[in-house]
Amino acid sequence: MEDVQLMDAIERYLRNEMSPEERAHFEQLRQSNPDIDQLVVEHTMFLQQMDQFSEWKNFRSTLQDVHHQLTDEGEIKEGAPKATVVSLLRKYKKVMAVAASIAGITTVLIAGGVSWYTRQASNAELQQLRREFKIEVANKKNEVLDEVNAKMSKAPQNAELISGGTGFLIDGKGFLVTNAHVIKGGSTFVVQSNKGQEFRAQTAYVNYNSDIAILKINDNDWKPHTILPYSFRKGNSELGEPLFTLGFPREEIVYNEGYMSAKTGYNGDTLTCQIGVPANPGNSGGPVFNKNGEVIGIINTRLRQAEGVVFALTAKNIIRTLETIKREDSTFKSLKLPANTQIKGMDRVQQIKKIEDCVFMVKSY
Amino acid sequence: MKTDPREIALLEGLAKNDRQAIETIYKQHYNMVQSLIINNSGSVDDARDIFQEAMIVLYEKARSGSFELNCLLKTYLYSVCRRLWLKRLQQQQKMVPDINGLEDLIPVEEEIDQHGQRSSAYQMMEKAMMNLGEPCRSLIDAFYLQKKSMTDIASFFGYTNADNAKNQKYKCLMRLKKLFFSAYKNNNNL
Numbered sequence: 001m002e003d004v005q006l007m008d009a010i011e012r013y014l015r016n017e018m019s020p021e022e023r024a025h026f027e028q029l030r031q032s033n034p035d036i037d038q039l040v041v042e043h044t045m046f047l048q049q050m051d052q053f054s055e056w057k058n059f060r061s062t063l064q065d066v067h068h069q070l071t072d073e074g075e076i077k078e079g080a081p082k083a084t085v086v087s088l089l090r091k092y093k094k095v096m097a098v099a100a101s102i103a104g105i106t107t108v109l110i111a112g113g114v115s116w117y118t119r120q121a122s123n124a125e126l127q128q129l130r131r132e133f134k135i136e137v138a139n140k141k142n143e144v145l146d147e148v149n150a151k152m153s154k155a156p157q158n159a160e161l162i163s164g165g166t167g168f169l170i171d172g173k174g175f176l177v178t179n180a181h182v183i184k185g186g187s188t189f190v191v192q193s194n195k196g197q198e199f200r201a202q203t204a205y206v207n208y209n210s211d212i213a214i215l216k217i218n219d220n221d222w223k224p225h226t227i228l229p230y231s232f233r234k235g236n237s238e239l240g241e242p243l244f245t246l247g248f249p250r251e252e253i254v255y256n257e258g259y260m261s262a263k264t265g266y267n268g269d270t271l272t273c274q275i276g277v278p279a280n281p282g283n284s285g286g287p288v289f290n291k292n293g294e295v296i297g298i299i300n301t302r303l304r305q306a307e308g309v310v311f312a313l314t315a316k317n318i319i320r321t322l323e324t325i326k327r328e329d330s331t332f333k334s335l336k337l338p339a340n341t342q343i344k345g346m347d348r349v350q351q352i353k354k355i356e357d358c359v360f361m362v363k364s365y
Numbered sequence: 366m367k368t369d370p371r372e373i374a375l376l377e378g379l380a381k382n383d384r385q386a387i388e389t390i391y392k393q394h395y396n397m398v399q400s401l402i403i404n405n406s407g408s409v410d411d412a413r414d415i416f417q418e419a420m421i422v423l424y425e426k427a428r429s430g431s432f433e434l435n436c437l438l439k440t441y442l443y444s445v446c447r448r449l450w451l452k453r454l455q456q457q458q459k460m461v462p463d464i465n466g467l468e469d470l471i472p473v474e475e476e477i478d479q480h481g482q483r484s485s486a487y488q489m490m491e492k493a494m495m496n497l498g499e500p501c502r503s504l505i506d507a508f509y510l511q512k513k514s515m516t517d518i519a520s521f522f523g524y525t526n527a528d529n530a531k532n533q534k535y536k537c538l539m540r541l542k543k544l545f546f547s548a549y550k551n552n553n554n555l
Contacts, residue, residue: 004535046542047509054510059424060381063417066391066491076395078409151500187526345436345471 006036010043022249046191129216154198156188159365166213166247166299168193169320169358170232171335172225174217176201177318178285179300180208186364189215194253194356197221201362204332205325210271211300211313212321213285214332215362228338229354230287232315233294236272239263245277246352247286248361254283255352260296266303266309272311273297279310285362288312293343295353321363374458380427390420394439398446407450410482415453419445422473422480436471452477486549494546501537508534 010299011024012018030037056349060316070076155161165182169175176191183189187203199219206213244257258277265272276289288297297312319337325333375476377387390488402412406436418464422445426432500522507521519530 004532005418007535007538008531046545049486049490049545050509053487055382056421056487057485057491057510059421062382062384063391063420066387067395067413070388070391070395075392078399080411224498267471361470 006039008044010040014044014047020081096222101141118164124312133336154190154200155235155363156365159188162364163185164248164282164361164363165284166282167360167362168246168285168287168295169225169228169360170214170337172228172287173334174199174201174222174224175204175335176215176217176360176362177298178213178215179212179298179313180211181300182207182285182362183213183364184208188365190363190365191360194361205329207321210321212318213296214322214325223264225358227342228358229342229351230289230293230295230358231291231338231341232319233296234316234319236263236316237290237296240350241296242287242291242298243275243277244291244348245279245283245286245288246355246359246361247279247283249280249282251361253356253359261309266301269311271314271317273314274302275299275309275310275312278308278309282361287355287359289351289355293341293346293355369437372434373439376423376427376432376434379424382424387420390423390438390442394442395442398440401443401446402450405450406454411453412449414497415446415449416442418449418484421478421484422449425480425483426476432498440471441473443479448473448477461463489548490545493541496544497537497541500533501540504530504534504537505541 007338009018009026013023018026030040067076072304139151162185163182165178167176167178167182170177183203183206184336189203191196191201192198199217199222201215201217201219204214204216239260239262241260242257246253246255248254256278258275260273261276262274264270265274273296276295277288277299279286279302283299284301287295288299290296294315295318296315298309299312299320301311303309303311322332322335322337326335343354346354375386375390378388398419399409399412400414402415403409407415419442423442494505497505504518505516505523507518508515511522514526515530515534518534519525519527522535524530
């Protein structure tokens with residue numbers, strides 16, 4: 001009988017149904033008697049379990065309910081028609097495999113025969129043909145381009161293209177960062193988006209020692225971006241971290257991926273880092289992203305005598321430079337680096353779609 | 366990536382066991398999961414089980430308060446269902462084919478382990494309740510799950526007064542605890 005009262009007391013205690021005096025009395029009892037204390041602890045756990053169990057049960061019955069209701073209403077359909085195709089596929093897997101391999105062998109034999117008969121003559125000729133073809137196309141393309149350029153291009157008349165590279169937005173208002181060596185020797189700069197639209201730009205800051213340059217787009221056609229998809233990585237990057245780059249080694253934007261190879265650059269330079277990403281002339285000034293879409297660096301050089309050794313200015317270095325010039329130069333007062341990456345967790349294709357509008361080809365005349 | 370505010374609202378609704386929210390999620394994602402399961406040697410019933418289990422995972426997560434959905438709800442549910450289904454196939458010791466479709470988009474291993482532990486505790490409780498027999502089961506259900514008062518219970522079950530009902534409930538509770546804790550301990554020892 002006593003046990004019943006004790007359990008009743010414990011339950012009232014746990015439900016806060018006791019009067020203050022009774023509660024104080026019970027707490028004292030709990031302290032003096034470890035058995036009772038143990039019972040309270042055990043029962044608390046049990047009640048929690050019961051509560052969770054009850055919620056779980058309710059939720060499950062709601063789910064079942066919803067399922068039946070939606071099936072009745074025809075909102076969801078049980079069974080998928082695809083299954084038959086799949087089972088057919090399974091059934092005839094072997095037959096299909098045999099048929100496919102016969103077809104494969106025949107193809108290889110025919111291809112082998114053809115190439116054996118034509119082998120002697122092919123090599124030199126083929127290459128020649130290809131070269132001519134290429135030149136022809138290039139010539140034609142140039143004619144058209146010249147015509148269009150004369151009307152459309154924002155490049156200065158009769159000026160020669162000195163060098164080119166890549167740049168990317170660091171502020172939606174039109175501030176781009178690139179390498180100083182990309183714009184070295186030029187007097188007029190044009191940046192071109194992946195869609196081919198050109199914008200006139202002016203240098204806002206150049207530092208050949210750190211190889212950082214900032215361009216400001218100064219063009220009536222320019223529409224500011226309200227928000228940039230990527231941000232700058234403030235901390236250090238880890239070795240082996242997967243990376244990707246976007247740049248303009250060609251007339252078209254090119255994606256590449258790789259990894260963080262070393263935390264320092266050439267000769268132990270701590271302002272740069274080494275990355276294992278293929279890079280070619282034109283990639284200079286291009287952003288290097290980690291998988292979250294944070295800029296971890298800017299590609300600037302590669303080792304001539306070694307394959308696949310590319311160096312990038314670290315994001316930290318860039319942030320520091322920007323902070324310094326913001327303090328010293330009032331034209332940069334309004335410059336604000338993007339705070340958060342908007343593309344974390346997206347798959348790569350989506351990420352690139354968001355980023356590519358913010359990466360530009362930089363042409364220096 | 367910012368989570369869609371509509372999906373945040375859905376999760377909040379889900380945490381409150383709001384039927385509207387459950388219906389919306391169900392409508393939007395059930396067919397995707399069903400074709401995943403059926404195309405990977407499962408049945409319609411398997412699809413329903415797996416989807417509902419994934420909903421419970423989501424429900425538990427949403428209730429925990431610390432949950433941040435850093436991807437689309439669709440991606441999350443897909444990843445959870447895919448994991449759950451792989452696990453079930455392994456348990457049935459069926460040949461595990463490469464599950465078709467996209468690879469695991471987000472890691473959900475931890476969630477599913479936690480969920481597995483919780484759900485086995487619930488199943489033990491359910492079994493203990495089943496083994497309890499009548500009238501104990503209804504009495505416990507009324508008091509602990511439906512949270513009815515002792516006087517209501519006394520009149521409903523035909524006890525002469527609340528104290529009598531209390532005595533009966535006490536006996537039932539002790540039996541339930543014994544059943545539950547012995548199963549719990551056995552399971553933990555295994």
